Amino acid sequence: MLQGLSQRQTQTMSGQMLHSLTILGMSSEELSDYLAERAQANPCVAYRPPAAFTRARSEDFDAVAAIASDRPSLLAHVAEQIELAFPQTADRLIALRFAEALEPTGWLGQPVDTIAMLANVPEARALRILDRLQSFEPAGLFARNLAECLTLQAREADLLTWEVETLLANLDLVAKNRLKELADLCDCETSDIPDIMAQLKGLNPKPGLAFDHTPAPVLPPDLIATKGPDGWTVELNRATSATITVQEDRLADGTASTEARAARRRALAEARSLAQALERRGDTLLRTAAVLVARQAHFLDRGPAYLAPLTLEDVAAELGLHASTISRAVSGRMIQTPTRALPLRAFFARAVGSSHDNDGVSRDSALQFVRRAVEREDPENPLSDGAIVDLAERSGLRIARRTVTKYRLSLGLGSSYDRRRQALARKR
Incomplete structure (x- = not known):
């Protein structure tokens, strides 16, 4: 009882x-x-x-703009699948980083190494998460380019023969009408190429456009x-x-x-x-x-x-x-x-290492450090990534060289060689 x-x-x-x-x-x-x-x-x-x-509803409400779409948003659609596919919180947070990088087309708008950096995980782990995300419906989401988008859909539709896969891997030859070269790669006749391409006609190069992209009202x-x-x-x-x-x-x-x-x-x-x-x-x-x-x-x-x-x-x-x-x-x-x-x-914010304390500093602070270091350098004698590492160490911040490189790339900054060449070009 x-x-x-x-x-x-x-x-x-x-x-x-x-x-x-x-x-x-x-x-x-x-x-x-x-x-x-x-x-x-x-x-x-x-x-x-x-x-x-x-x-808001009585005075400033735009009734026309607020008409609800009968289509779910792309982010809401993938977020629902992420909740089911990733029971572990750490994996789910990485997956959401990928979701935030989706373009309206359904393609990824950021390189995987940048997403891995933002999620503070090794690129290999991010790629494993991406592999699972690319199994989501509709097929083709989370593709990094057109070839990958169509490959994912062809595989889902059981159309991915060796010839189709080879053609998709060489779409640049199709665009340049170099069909003889493409036929050699596919081990077929030039006359067979239109038949192979015909199998792809039902595929959608931009699967994300099937979803609503109206921004949510700001409240x-x-x-x-x-x-x-x-x-x-x-x-x-x-x-x-x-x-x-x-x-x-x-x-x-x-x-x-x-x-x-x-x-x-x-x-x-x-x-x-x-x-x-x-x-x-x-x-x-x-x-x-x-x-x-x-x-x-x-x-x-x-x-x-x-x-x-x-x-x-x-x-x-x-x-x-x-x-x-x-x-x-x-x-x-x-x-x-x-x-x-x-x-x-x-x-x-996730922490990166620090030589002066156990708490470290945030990734955002490290990004700002790299940005400021480049802004303050001598343009004709720019800092290498290794020099930025040494400068950070003297400031109490421990960052690996490859991390500095990733941070620099995410900030849109060229290598020290590129920056020096640009500075000399401006001087001329």
């Missing part, structure tokens, strides 16, 4: 926790719509919409950060917060039937549970933002070069919560600072 009671209590608690986590992950607009629905269905819930949404930030004499403080933006009131007096009718009273008790229990979930949501958002602002005060004061290493796990440990809860709390959230609105994700 006691075991059964314990199981029922555990199931109830798990259901309440799941409900709270679901509400935590909702955007302010999603939450507002959800609460409005619950108020319609539950007489014990009195709903008040957020003031910011009410004003007011969920949080507000201000700086006073005692430092930074954070508060919830009440203008974006929908509220409910539990109306317990709806149960006062003593003449109702037993069945009606039971239904009202259930409605009241649901209303109270919803109110508690809302309170927990606000508390979690506020506590999370407070930690981010406190830990990244120098970033807010001075800019990205002063972003300290900080991960979801760090914040979770400080608050005594799970990292997945922090991930839900920061996903899609914006915070208004005195100068601009920032996504909460901007407060996180």
Whole structure:
């Protein structure tokens, strides 16, 4: 008997926790719509919409621009598949880095080595993640070029013969009409090339265009950060917060039937549970933002070069919560600072090594160091990547030479030879 009671209590608690986590992950607009629905269905819930949404919908709302598309967004489509395909958090975060790099066509808009650098993982691991991403539907997503896009689709359609694969690997010959050379590579006659190409006619070179690319409407930030004499403080933006009131007096009718009273008790229990979930949501958002602002005060004061290493796990440990809860709390959230609105994700940074302390510095700081080093160099005697490594070491920053090279490339900076040649050309 006691075991059964314990199981029922555990199931109830798990259901309440799941409900709270679901509400935590909702955007302010999603939450507002959800609460409005619950108020319609539950007489014990009195709903008040957020003031910011009410004003936006009545005064500044562009009804034509806001017509909802019947197509899902490309990012939402792949994010849903990522959740299912990557149960491990670390792999899922790398996969999301790839998703963020998708062009509207469905192709990758960044080189794999750049994505690996941004995710702070070896390129080989990033390639393994990419291999799984390229199995997503529709076939052809996450391709790095036209040939790879069509190859993925041909393989999915069971069309990838040796001849087709060879033709796709040499599309430049098709564009130049060098069919005799292509036929030699495919080990066929020139007259066979049109038949091989005909097999590709049903393939889609831009599978991402099947999805909606209308940008989401920009809504007011969920949080507000201000700086006073005692430092930074954070508060919830009440203008974006929908509220409910539990109306317990709806149960006062003593003449109702037993069945009606039971239904009202259930409605009241649901209303109270919803109110508690809302309170927990606000508390979690506020506590999370407070930690981010406190830990990244120098970033807010001075800019990205002063972003300290900080991960979801760090914040979770400080608050005594799970990292997945922090991930839900920061996903899609914006915070208004005195100068601009920032996504909460901007407060996180992976560390690179430091010779002076155990905490290291953030990747953003290292990127800024490389950029500043090149900006301040003698244009006619530019710094090699090795020299930048030595300069960083003298400044207390330990970076591998290959990391400096990746950072330099991601910043669009040429090699020391290229920079010197450009400087001499300008001098002439």
